[in-house]
Amino acid sequence: METCAAMPRITFTDHTGVAREVDAQTGETLMEAAVKNDIPDLEAECGGACACATCHVYIDPAFLSQMGAASAAEQDMLSFASDVRKNSRLSCQILVTEALDGLGVETPETQGEA
Template sequence: MTKIIFKEHDGKEHPVDVENGMTVMEAAIKNMIPGIDADCGGACACATCHVYVDPAWVDKVGKPESMEEDMLDFAFDVRENSRLSCQIKVTDALDGLIVTTPEKQF
């Protein structure tokens, strides 16, 4: 199991254990993390699972593909470390990953 720490925009933390192979979005939905709506169910067809990857983890998570970059255009308050959580696959290398939800999804 890999530990992911979800932080709400106000700083409240929700550490969860996640099975490898899941996406960060699936882990958020399974654990009822506030601030992750995932309206499209993980199809990279909306931006309601937008998160900010902690700066220490940006390189390990990697950069978004072009389809994800296009969808991020619809997200609220996009930053350099913005990602759609449906596009981040959980692996052992992400143990301890910290992501923060934006103040709102739209």
């Protein structure tokens, strides 16, 4: 009998404080997990091409070291995002791994421009 590996559990909290827990597939991006689970406040207009800032999120600082630094392209796109913070990332640039199980992600009140 095959055992199914547990999927990483991610909690997305919107700007009003409403939290939604989702099971994410290892290997997909945080943006894909959010879109698949109808997370509000995350527009993802470019579909994950790192060509807009409409999937901007705030990452739980305890997990930042597990996902590596933002690339130069991501940093450039974050300049179009609203209310950028030290823990700001584009969710399309973060691959879900087992190490991200329990990750908390917040969405800002407004997203950047496409």
